[in-house]
């Protein structure tokens with residue numbers, strides 16, 4: 803009986819740590835790839851955190867030559883503090899009509915900071 807409950811505890815412990823690590827890892831990343839704005843997810847323009855090129859505000863498309871350079875987000879966590887990143891994401895939300903809560907924006911900022 804003792805052995806049995808011991809095994810149960812060990813299994814429960816592993817299930818708990820696995821589910822905690824999933825819950826901790828995913829929300830920002832998931833939002834990055836799956837949140838829906840007017841032009842798709844963040845990944846549409848910041849492909850895996852890299853720049854997809856330039857964003858042409860006139861034709862509303864990614865372009866090689868015209869428009870505003872889409873910045874790469876790689877290493878942004880070292881260049882900017884979290885508050886600045888949050889401010890940029892608020893801007894993204896407004897410009898590209900993302901439906902994001904403040905909590906989701908914090909989660910995105912946390913994820914983007916690890917790129």
Ligand code: HEC
Nearest residue numbers: 841843844846847857870871872873890891894898900910
């Ligand atoms: C339609 C294209 C597009 C989409 C979609 C988009 N971005 Fe951007 N992003 C840009 C452009 C263009 C800039 C540069 C804006 C500027 O400098 O005014 C930018 C800037 C940023 C910056 C600031 C980078 C820096 O170096 O200061 C962050 C952070 C960012 N985006 C994150 C996101 C996140 C997170 C999402 C998803 C919620 C997202 N972006 C969706 C085009 C896009």
